[in-house]
Amino acid sequence: MRNQGIDSSKELINIGSQRKDSMKRIFLLCSLIALGSSPALARPWVYLTSFSYGGTGEQCLGAARSALANAGFTREEYTSRFDNQKGGLVEALLTNAPVRAKIECDPKLGITSLAVSGLNNDLTYEKYMELFKAEW
Known part of the structure; x- marks a missing residue:
């Protein structure tokens, strides 16, 4: 037991x-x-610059749309005009990658701004430089 x-x-x-x-x-x-x-965590790369500009807002917006299209930014193209001003902004997505570019034209201040953002640093910088060298 x-x-x-x-x-x-x-x-x-x-x-x-x-x-x-x-x-x-x-x-x-x-x-x-x-x-x-x-x-x-998805952390986008952002490249931004601004230039002095002496043309009209309409000239700037038209040339900005062309520059974006020539660089391949053709998806979801969007143009917005500033309230009571002749300037505005144009933005679009790159056709084959998640990279967005935005060009802002402000003739009242005499400047135009360029911003390019994306998740792939090399591609984002390449597209930034392409637009940086373009004329609008």
Whole structure:
């Protein structure tokens, strides 16, 4: 009889230590998942510049639309005029990649601005330089 009592208490101790081991493994697994799974962050590259401009707002907007189209920015082309002014902005997406360009014309201030943003740094910079060298 005594042997049975000792055996059953050993089994209880084994079951208890197995549960502790299982809990440790579960805790370790949860910790690894929590620490190892950080969210993917999409950080766009942005290139921006501005120039002095002496032409009219309409000339600037027309030439900006042409410059964007010549550089391949033909998707979702959007033109917006400023309220009570002759300037505005033109923006579009690159045809085959997630790169957006925006050209703003403000004849009242005598400036035009160019901004190009995208997730691929090399392509974004290449398109920025292409538009930087273009005339509008």
